[in-house]
Amino acid sequence: MTFVAKPKVHHPNLPLNELGLTRRDYEGSVSTLCAGCGHDSVSAAIVQACAELSLPPHRFAKVSGIGCSSKTPSYFLNKSHGFNSVHGRMPSVMTGANLANRELLGIGVSGDGDSASIGLGQFAHIVRRRINMLYLVDNNGTYGLTKGQFSATNDKGSTSKKGAPNLYEPIDLVSMALQIGATFVARSFSGDKTQLVPLIKAALKHKGMAFIDVISPCVAFNNHNGSTKSYEFVREHTQELVNADLIMTHPEVTVDYAEGSREDVSMPDGSTLRLHKLDADYDAHDRVGALNYVQRSQEQGEVVTGLLYVDPDPVECHDIMDTVDQPLNELNEAQLCPGSAALADINASYR
Amino acid sequence: MQSTNVDDPNYFHKVVDCQWACPAHTPVPEYIRLIAEERYTEAYMLNWDSNVFPGVLGRTCDRPCEPACRRVRTEEKPVAICRLKRVAADNKGDVSAYMPAVPTAKNGKRIALIGAGPASLAVARDLLPFGYEVHLFEKDAKGGGFMRSQIPAFRLPEEVLDEEVERILDMGVVCHFGEEIGSMKTLMEQDFDAYFVGTGAPRGRDLELLGRQEVDDYIHIGIDWLSSVAFGHITEISGKVIVMGGGNTAMDCCRTSLRLGAESVKVVVRSAFEVMKASEWEKEDAMREGIPIINNRPPKEFVHENGKLKGVLFECVEPVRGEDGRLRYEPTGEPDEFIEADHVLMAIGQDNHCPWIERDLGIEFDKWDCPVLDEVTLQSDNPKVFFGGDSAFGPENIIWASAHAHRAAISIHLLCQGKDLKADRPPEGVNLLSTKMGVHEWAYDAEHDASARNLVPLVEHTTALTNIKVEVELGFDEALAAQEAQRCLNCDVQTVFAEKLCIECDACVDICPMDCISFVTNDEEPALRQTLTAPAMNTEQALYVSTDLPTGRVMVKDEDVCLHCGLCAERCPTNAWDMQRSVVHVPQLGSFAS
Ligand SMILES: Cc1cc2nc3c(=O)[nH]c(=O)nc-3n(C[C@H](O)[C@H](O)[C@H](O)COP(=O)(O)OP(=O)(O)OC[C@H]3O[C@@H](n4cnc5c(N)ncnc54)[C@H](O)[C@@H]3O)c2cc1C
Ligand SMILES: Cc1ncc(C[n+]2csc(CCOP(=O)(O)OP(=O)(O)O)c2C)c(N)n1
Ligand code: SF4
Ligand code: SF4
Ligand code: SF4
Ligand SMILES: [Mg+2]
Numbered sequence: 001m002t003f004v005a006k007p008k009v010h011h012p013n014l015p016l017n018e019l020g021l022t023r024r025d026y027e028g029s030v031s032t033l034c035a036g037c038g039h040d041s042v043s044a045a046i047v048q049a050c051a052e053l054s055l056p057p058h059r060f061a062k063v064s065g066i067g068c069s070s071k072t073p074s075y076f077l078n079k080s081h082g083f084n085s086v087h088g089r090m091p092s093v094m095t096g097a098n099l100a101n102r103e104l105l106g107i108g109v110s111g112d113g114d115s116a117s118i119g120l121g122q123f124a125h126i127v128r129r130r131i132n133m134l135y136l137v138d139n140n141g142t143y144g145l146t147k148g149q150f151s152a153t154n155d156k157g158s159t160s161k162k163g164a165p166n167l168y169e170p171i172d173l174v175s176m177a178l179q180i181g182a183t184f185v186a187r188s189f190s191g192d193k194t195q196l197v198p199l200i201k202a203a204l205k206h207k208g209m210a211f212i213d214v215i216s217p218c219v220a221f222n223n224h225n226g227s228t229k230s231y232e233f234v235r236e237h238t239q240e241l242v243n244a245d246l247i248m249t250h251p252e253v254t255v256d257y258a259e260g261s262r263e264d265v266s267m268p269d270g271s272t273l274r275l276h277k278l279d280a281d282y283d284a285h286d287r288v289g290a291l292n293y294v295q296r297s298q299e300q301g302e303v304v305t306g307l308l309y310v311d312p313d314p315v316e317c318h319d320i321m322d323t324v325d326q327p328l329n330e331l332n333e334a335q336l337c338p339g340s341a342a343l344a345d346i347n348a349s350y351r
Numbered sequence: 352m353q354s355t356n357v358d359d360p361n362y363f364h365k366v367v368d369c370q371w372a373c374p375a376h377t378p379v380p381e382y383i384r385l386i387a388e389e390r391y392t393e394a395y396m397l398n399w400d401s402n403v404f405p406g407v408l409g410r411t412c413d414r415p416c417e418p419a420c421r422r423v424r425t426e427e428k429p430v431a432i433c434r435l436k437r438v439a440a441d442n443k444g445d446v447s448a449y450m451p452a453v454p455t456a457k458n459g460k461r462i463a464l465i466g467a468g469p470a471s472l473a474v475a476r477d478l479l480p481f482g483y484e485v486h487l488f489e490k491d492a493k494g495g496g497f498m499r500s501q502i503p504a505f506r507l508p509e510e511v512l513d514e515e516v517e518r519i520l521d522m523g524v525v526c527h528f529g530e531e532i533g534s535m536k537t538l539m540e541q542d543f544d545a546y547f548v549g550t551g552a553p554r555g556r557d558l559e560l561l562g563r564q565e566v567d568d569y570i571h572i573g574i575d576w577l578s579s580v581a582f583g584h585i586t587e588i589s590g591k592v593i594v595m596g597g598g599n600t601a602m603d604c605c606r607t608s609l610r611l612g613a614e615s616v617k618v619v620v621r622s623a624f625e626v627m628k629a630s631e632w633e634k635e636d637a638m639r640e641g642i643p644i645i646n647n648r649p650p651k652e653f654v655h656e657n658g659k660l661k662g663v664l665f666e667c668v669e670p671v672r673g674e675d676g677r678l679r680y681e682p683t684g685e686p687d688e689f690i691e692a693d694h695v696l697m698a699i700g701q702d703n704h705c706p707w708i709e710r711d712l713g714i715e716f717d718k719w720d721c722p723v724l725d726e727v728t729l730q731s732d733n734p735k736v737f738f739g740g741d742s743a744f745g746p747e748n749i750i751w752a753s754a755h756a757h758r759a760a761i762s763i764h765l766l767c768q769g770k771d772l773k774a775d776r777p778p779e780g781v782n783l784l785s786t787k788m789g790v791h792e793w794a795y796d797a798e799h800d801a802s803a804r805n806l807v808p809l810v811e812h813t814t815a816l817t818n819i820k821v822e823v824e825l826g827f828d829e830a831l832a833a834q835e836a837q838r839c840l841n842c843d844v845q846t847v848f849a850e851k852l853c854i855e856c857d858a859c860v861d862i863c864p865m866d867c868i869s870f871v872t873n874d875e876e877p878a879l880r881q882t883l884t885a886p887a888m889n890t891e892q893a894l895y896v897s898t899d900l901p902t903g904r905v906m907v908k909d910e911d912v913c914l915h916c917g918l919c920a921e922r923c924p925t926n927a928w929d930m931q932r933s934v935v936h937v938p939q940l941g942s943f944a945s
Binding site: 223 | 424791801854855864918
């Protein structure tokens with residue numbers, strides 16, 4: 001935990017985005033997490049992504065549950081709406097916020113304990129409902145805040161800091177999200193911002209349920225030799241599959257990748273999502289194929305990262321419910337109470 | 352890029368921008384911390400050790416350290432380094448206990464110093480503790496050189512100068528005041544073991560214009576006039592005064608004229624305002640006193656009537672920047688401008704001039720009449736003769752005189768011991784000490800203070816202008832000094848990286864407020880500078896590059912705008928970053944710090 005506050009002064013050449021803000025304007029208060037915690041890097045990646053997209057900070061709703069991971073919304077976007085809810089209940093609060101005001105940019109941050117243990121039911125249902133949001137899990141395979149118990153995403157056989165092995169099968173949130181209906185599913189690593197920042201940008205631009213599982217080492221309780229979520233293990237066992245780039249205006253600007261192939265997906269706002277597939281045969285629009293690929297790699301002890309699945313034509317909750325375009329919290333009395341004549345018409349339709 | 356060799360003492364020295372820029376390499380952040388702790392005597396002594404005249408320099412230094420100060424790059428205005436030095440001098444206690452001991456039994460070597468300016472005085476100070484018999488020859492009645500004869504009392508009170516000159520003389524200098532050396536050859540007959548020439552650059556330039564000879568009585572060479580004022584031979588100037596020239600001498604001439612009763616004073620400069628030689632603050636001081644500075648006016652003619660000066664005719668030009676980036680001056684086409692004047696002070700530069708050194712003594716001179724010297728040892732072609740201060744490479748300033756003196760003193764000492772002046776010179780060194788005190792505790796005030804530069808309080812305007820002896824600046828009081836001291840970034844507390852400990856977690860990258868740190872693929876320097884978190888455009892400032900890390904990348908830190916806030920070290924889970932205070936050992940004879 002840092003005691004010296006981060007000075008306001010910044011690099012003289014820090015670029016301004018389209019709103020005239022610097023990246024520093026997207027930061028939050030200084031983190032109280034352990035020095036070196038992967039979660040802080042994820043917060044930094046969110047800050048960078050939001051700043052680069054020139055998104056207005058006050059249009060965000062950041063919601064979380066309980067855990068070190070769930071503390072992090074305090075550490076980014078301090079000019080936005082926020083709700084630090086109870087353990088595992090981020091999805092309920094986010095659902096409410098999104099239903100009331102569909103124009104808010106939703107970021108839900110949760111932990112592997114928060115989402116795969118106490119909040120597993122909530123996780124399943126918000127994904128199933130396809131709320132338009134970025135659901136990001138800081139996955140460290142442990143209950144960091146309560147000092148290092150195994151979480152439900154911890155791999156069987158991996159050990160605690162003292163050496164005791166985990167006896168249970170892991171829950172893979174990526175596989176679940178693929179199965180239940182997320183329209184954007186990715187996995188990344190807190191120690192690789194080159195991959196993570198573009199994924200967050202793409203997820204924020206995605207209209208629908210975007211889920212990112214970010215492996216984020218816990219330096220205090222789960223960064224030892226027997227861990228499968230340590231900096232060293234993840235770096236050694238990562239297989240990058242599909243990297244994403246969000247190209248705002250000039251799709252002709254290309255970065256040439258040596259291997260694999262390239263595919264462009266148009267986004268609703270006119271930007272282009274460019275996929276760099278490191279395995280040319282991989283189909284990032286095949287839900288079942290993605291599920292198989294992820295599970296098979298997992299069995300081989302490999303961690304596949306990147307944008308694993310994206311629905312180019314996503315459907316989100318408001319589409320399913322056919323709500324009005326105007327945010328519900330903006331509807332005025334006349335719209336909400338159209339009068340007795342309208343009520344009579346409705347009643348008549350049921351006769 | 353090659354990984355950085357931090358064992359090279361210059362690497363960390365260069366990060367301390369102020370100390371690096373100071374010719375005498377004064378340990379600035381260290382003395383500023385001492386001032387913050389109200390340890391003024393120690394702060395004074397630290398200065399005295401390296402620059403010899405802290406009370407004088409705290410008021411008059413040309414302060415090359417300030418434009419170099421890192422704070423200029425992080426938020427425009429430098430730390431008031433110079434005026435903090437004055438605070439140490441103003442508030443110090445008794446320093447006698449700190450003075451180096453001078454042996455009563457001498458070492459048998461006799462050294463002659465010619466001229467009692469800052470250069471010779473500093474050589475004397477460095478040599479005396481080693482038992483040398485030091486003879487000082489000076490044509491004037493008192494020591495101090497130009498510090499006494501040129502710098503006006505409203506910038507430097509006599510008591511301040513006297514104290515620091517006497518402190519040295521009291522160490523046991525054999526003084527020969529009022530003794531002008533008319534022949535080096537004769538002096539050398541006394542067979543001293545070494546000679547140090549510190550006679551300055553005493554000849555003020557003149558301008559041979561139309562009418563110059565006819566009005567000789569009304570035209571004064573700036574430096575001669577200033578010394579006449581300093582020694583009380585001139586006490587007034589009447590009528591309208593034009594000061595010609597744009598350097599610091601011009602600024603002293605105009606402000607002095609104003610105090611001696613001139614009806615009006617104008618500074619007229621041939622070149623543009625921006626390229627004037629005078630420092631920013633000296634121009635400001637003159638303008639604050641209501642003196643107009645008229646630029647782009649090369650003089651053409653002295654206009655006179657019946658042997659009396661009427662004024663000066665100036666051509667009107669304008670600066671044009673040529674394709675080579677240089678300024679050229681082209682006529683504007685306007686008619687010549689006539690400016691009325693009863694007196695003209697010429698402040699257009701000084702030259703070296705040593706007619707008293709015979710040219711057959713083995714001392715070579717170049718075409719500008721400057722001695723041919725070895726830049727490091729300051730030895731002339733006659734191995735026993737050394738030069739320093741303005742007499743060495745032309746007019747500089749007091750802090751350069753001190754710096755030269757240290758070099759010359761080492762050379763003289765080596766020479767007298769029969770050692771090689773180059774091979775046996777003490778090397779520069781650097782020591783690093785961790786400032787880590789506890790989990791979140793550092794032995795320095797790491798927190799960044801965002802406040803603006805404090806202004807030095809001044810004496811009331813009319814009082815200042817009526818008495819030439821009234822010092823214009825009042826100096827910082829202790830409270831202001833404490834505030835100003837907080838602005839120093841402690842650039843000597845270095846960020847030191849231990850690659851073996853780094854787990855590449857990015858924590859330092861994320862926390863750094865100035866985007867100094869990057870983990871990237873290594874490349875050639877120009878390309879590498881572009882790929883960093885914030886492109887490193889200031890090529891004057893070093894990149895600190897690690898050896899290869901486990902991911903194959905390198906850590907690159909751009910030293911340019913680092914606040915030395917220690918957040919990287921606070922955030923690092925493995926202590927791969929540590930904040931370590933660097934102590935630079937500048938070779939210097941008799942330094943009590945080493
Ligand atoms: C108007 C003016 C203002 C200045 N203001 C500043 C300032 O604010 N800050 C700053 O840092 N610098 C300033 N300087 C420059 C500074 O004064 C000099 O750079 C510095 O004093 C040089 O020191 P020195 O020891 O080399 O020689 P000097 O200070 O010039 O001393 C030389 C001494 O040698 C004596 N001497 C000369 N020839 C002989 C001889 N043949 N025999 C015996 N004695 C002899 C002279 O009388 C003199 O005392 C100023 C200069 C001028 C002209
Ligand atoms: C209802 C409830 N049950 C249990 C807890 C105790 N608790 C706090 S945080 C936490 C686990 C958090 O783990 P995770 O979501 O992985 O977050 P991390 O700290 O690892 O980032 C638990 C069990 C609680 N706060 N509330
Ligand atoms: S901030 Fe302090 S240490 Fe750094 S260059 Fe300026 S005066 Fe020197
Ligand atoms: S001390 Fe460290 S964190 Fe602070 S500015 Fe310098 S590199 Fe950045
Ligand atoms: S915080 Fe420390 S361990 Fe982490 S990347 Fe920086 S230097 Fe390396
Ligand atoms: Mg966890």
